[in-house]
Amino acid sequence: METQTLTYLFVxxxxxxxxxxxxxxxxxxxxDFYVAGKGVNPIANGMATAADWMSAASFISMAGLIAxxxxxxxxxxxxxxxxxxxxxxxxxxYLRKFxxxxxxxxxxxxxxxxxxxxxxxICLIFVSFTYIAGQMRGVGIVFSxxxxxxxxxxxxxxxxxxxxxAVMGGMKGIxxxxxxxxxxxxxxxxxxxxxxxxxxxxxPVPQLGxxxxxxxxxxxxxxxxxxxxxDLGFGAYTENTKTNIDIFCITAALMFGTxxxxxxxxxxxxxxxxxxxxxSAGYALIFxxxxxxxxxxxxxxxxxxxVDSIQNVEYSAAPDWFKNWENIGLIAWQDKNNxxxxxxxxxxxxxxVRPDYSDRRGTNGERILNNRPNDNNANEIYIDxxxxxxxxxxxxxxxxxxxxxxxxxxxxxxxxxAAGLLLVISSSVSHDLLKKTFMPRIxxxxxxxxxxxASAVAIVIAGLFGIYPxxxxxxxxxxxxxxxxxTIFPALLMGIFSKRLNKEGAIxxxxxxxxxxxxxxxxxxxxxxxxxxxxxxxxxxxxxxxGFVGMLxxxxxxxxxxxxxxxxxxxxxxxxxNIRKP
Amino acid sequence: MDKNTNTYWKSNxxxxxxxxxxxxxxxxxFGIIWSDALDNIxxxxxxxxxxxxxxxxxxxxxxxxxxxxxxxxRLDKKHFSKSSEDD
Numbered sequence: 001m002e003t004q005t006l007t008y009l010f011v012x013x014x015x016x017x018x019x020x021x022x023x024x025x026x027x028x029x030x031x032d033f034y035v036a037g038k039g040v041n042p043i044a045n046g047m048a049t050a051a052d053w054m055s056a057a058s059f060i061s062m063a064g065l066i067a068x069x070x071x072x073x074x075x076x077x078x079x080x081x082x083x084x085x086x087x088x089x090x091x092x093x094y095l096r097k098f099x100x101x102x103x104x105x106x107x108x109x110x111x112x113x114x115x116x117x118x119x120x121x122i123c124l125i126f127v128s129f130t131y132i133a134g135q136m137r138g139v140g141i142v143f144s145x146x147x148x149x150x151x152x153x154x155x156x157x158x159x160x161x162x163x164x165x166a167v168m169g170g171m172k173g174i175x176x177x178x179x180x181x182x183x184x185x186x187x188x189x190x191x192x193x194x195x196x197x198x199x200x201x202x203x204p205v206p207q208l209g210x211x212x213x214x215x216x217x218x219x220x221x222x223x224x225x226x227x228x229x230x231d232l233g234f235g236a237y238t239e240n241t242k243t244n245i246d247i248f249c250i251t252a253a254l255m256f257g258t259x260x261x262x263x264x265x266x267x268x269x270x271x272x273x274x275x276x277x278x279x280s281a282g283y284a285l286i287f288x289x290x291x292x293x294x295x296x297x298x299x300x301x302x303x304x305x306x307v308d309s310i311q312n313v314e315y316s317a318a319p320d321w322f323k324n325w326e327n328i329g330l331i332a333w334q335d336k337n338n339x340x341x342x343x344x345x346x347x348x349x350x351x352x353v354r355p356d357y358s359d360r361r362g363t364n365g366e367r368i369l370n371n372r373p374n375d376n377n378a379n380e381i382y383i384d385x386x387x388x389x390x391x392x393x394x395x396x397x398x399x400x401x402x403x404x405x406x407x408x409x410x411x412x413x414x415x416x417x418a419a420g421l422l423l424v425i426s427s428s429v430s431h432d433l434l435k436k437t438f439m440p441r442i443x444x445x446x447x448x449x450x451x452x453x454a455s456a457v458a459i460v461i462a463g464l465f466g467i468y469p470x471x472x473x474x475x476x477x478x479x480x481x482x483x484x485x486x487t488i489f490p491a492l493l494m495g496i497f498s499k500r501l502n503k504e505g506a507i508x509x510x511x512x513x514x515x516x517x518x519x520x521x522x523x524x525x526x527x528x529x530x531x532x533x534x535x536x537x538x539x540x541x542x543x544x545x546x547g548f549v550g551m552l553x554x555x556x557x558x559x560x561x562x563x564x565x566x567x568x569x570x571x572x573x574x575x576x577x578n579i580r581k582p
Numbered sequence: 583m584d585k586n587t588n589t590y591w592k593s594n595x596x597x598x599x600x601x602x603x604x605x606x607x608x609x610x611x612f613g614i615i616w617s618d619a620l621d622n623i624x625x626x627x628x629x630x631x632x633x634x635x636x637x638x639x640x641x642x643x644x645x646x647x648x649x650x651x652x653x654x655x656r657l658d659k660k661h662f663s664k665s666s667e668d669d
Contacts, residue, residue, distance in 0.1 A: 220627030
C-alpha cells in the first residue's frame with residue numbers, strides 16, 4: 001500500500017478509537033467531568049499524565065530542537081522531566097488530600113479569598129492558552145504534510161475531534177482516551193527510533209546506540225557528530241554555546257513551570273488515595289522517560305542523517321522528503337554559488353528569518369524566494385526545526401507504514417495535550433468563575449452544562465490560535481512555563497509548606513510574578529525583538545529562563561508582604577495541618 | 583498539631599529535602615555547573631557531563647520518586663497504621 005493510504009488508515013483508526021472510548025466513558029456528573037470520579041488506577045493515571053504532558057512540542061519539536069542545539073538542548077530534557085520530582089515530592093500528594101476539583105480551588109480556599117482564586121484563574125487561562133496554541137499548530141503541521149490538506153483545515157479537523165471527546169467525556173473521557181493516545185504515541189516514537197538506531201549504530205536500543213560506534217567503523221557516533229558540526233561551522237555538538245547561568249535558569253524555569261502546570265497537577269486529583277498520587281507521579285515519569293531518553297538519541301541520529309543525505313547533493317537528485325517539505329514551506333534552498341548543489345553550514349541562509357516564497361520555480365525546479373540571500377555565510381538551506389522528527393523516518397528511508405505511524409503519533413501527542421488543557425480551562429471557568437464566584441446558586445446539572453459550553457468556546461479560541469500562530473511551537477510553549485513557574489507554582493508550594501503565608505502575600509506575589517515575567521518575555525519576544533540577545537538581558541538570562549527569576553521575586557514579595565500583615569485565620573491553619581496528613 | 587503528626591511531618595521534610603539535594607546535584611550540578619569538568623571522563627561513547635545532561639539525570643529522577651514512594655509508605659504505616667480514609 002502507498003504511504004498516503006496507510007497514513008489515512010492509521011490516523012482514521014486511531015481517531016475512531018478515541019471517539020469510541022469517549023462515548024463509552026462519557027461524564028454523568030461534575031465529579032466525573034472534573035476529576036473522573038476520583039477512580040483512576042495509578043498506572044492508568046500515569047499513562048494519562050504522560051500523554052497529557054507530552055505535547056506536540058515533546059513529540060514533534062523537541063528532538064528537532066536538540067538536533068540543532070546539541071548540548072544546549074539538554075535544558076528541555078532535564079527541565080521537562082525534573083519537574084516531576086518536584087510534583088511528586090512537593091505538590092501532588094497534598095493537593096490530592098485537599099480533594100477539590102481545580103488548582104484555583106486550592107489557591108482560593110488556602111488563601112481564603114476569591115481575589116486569590118480569580119488571580120489564579122487568570123494565570124491559569126493565560127498559561128493554558130499559550131500552551132494550547134502550540135498544540136493546534138502541531139496538529140496543522142501533521143495534517144498538511146501527511147494528509148495533504150491545508151494547515152488551517154488540519155487545525156479545524158483537530159478541533160472537531162477534540163470537541164467530541166472533551167465536551168462529551170470531560171476528565172473521564174479524556175483520561176481513557178489519553179491512555180490510548182499514550183500507547184499510540186510511544187509506539188510511534190520508539191519504532192522509527194529503533195530502526196534508525198540499528199541502521200546507524202547496529203544497536204537496537206536507541207538509548208545505548210546513542211553512545212555506540214557507527215556501523216562498520218570504530219568511531220563513536222557522538223565523536224563523528226562533533227566533527228561534522230565543527231566542520232560545518234556550528235561548534236561541537238556535545239558542547240554548550242549558551243552561558244551556564246542562562247542554561248541554569250532555563251532548566252529551572254522549565255522544571256518549576258512543569259510542576260506548576262494546571263493540566264498536569266489536576267491529573268493527580270483523579271486517583272483514589274494520597275499514596276496513589278505519589279505512586280502515580282512515579283509511573284508518569286517512567287512513561288515520560290521512555291520518550292525523553294529516546295529523544296536525544298533521535299536528535300543525534302537525525303542530525304547526522306540530515307547532513308549525510310543532502311550535503312553537496314545536486315538539487316535535481318535531492319531526496320523526495322526534501323522537496324515535499326519545501327512544498328509545504330518548511331524547507332528552502334537558495335543556490336548562492338550557482339553550482340546546482342545543496343550546501344549546508346552554519347548561519348542564516350536568508351535575509352529575514354523566514355522564507356518568503358514566490359510562485360515561480362527556478363531552473364532546478366526549486367521554489368524561488370523573495371528573500372535576498374544572506375551573503376555573510378555560505379549556507380544555502382533554511383530548515384524549520386519542527387520537521388525533524390516527522391521527516392526522520394523518510395530521511396532514513398524507512399518503510400511507508402513507519403511514516404504513517406509517526407503521523408498518527410504526532411496527532412495523538414497534540415490532541416491529548418490539547419484536551420487536557422481545554423479541560424482545565426473549562427473547569428476553571430464553570431467551577432471557579434461561575435459556581436464559586438459569580439453564580440453560586442447554579443445546580444450541578446447547570447454547572448455541567450456551563451463546563452461543556454466553556455470547553456466548546458475554548459476549543460474555538462484554541463483553533464484560532466492554531467490558524468494565526470504567534471511564533472513556532474516550542475517557543476510558545478516556553479512562554480507558558482515561565483508563567484506557571486512564576487505564578488502558580490510558588491502559590492501552591494507556599495500554601496502547603498508555610499502556615500504563615502496569608503492572602504495579601506500570596507496575591508501580591510502572584511501579581512508581581514505574572515507582571516515581571518510576562519513583560520520581560522513580551523518586551524524581548526514581541527516588542528523589541530532586535531534587542532533579544534545576551535548583552536541586553538538581565539544578568540544574561542534569556543526570556544526562556546526568566547520565569548525562574550519571576551518565581552524568586554514572587555517568593556520574596558509574598559513573604560515580605562505576609563510578614564507585615566495579619567496571620568491567616570485559624571481554620572486555614574487547621575486546613576494546612578490536615579492536608580499534611582496522608 | 584499533635585505530637586505524632588508533628589514527628590511525621592518532620593521526618594517527611596527530612597526525606598523530601600535529602601532527595602531534593604540529589605535532584606539538584608544530578609541535574610543542575612552534574613548536568614550544568616560541573617558538566618564541562620565531567621566531560622573529561624569518557625564512558626563508552628559518552629562524555630560524562632553530556633550524558634548526565636541528556637540522559638543520566640532523567641534516570642536518577644525516576645529512581646528518586648520511587649525511593650520517595652517507598653519511604654513515605656513506610657512512614658505512613660509507622661505513624662498512621664490505619665490506612666488513610668478517603669473522601
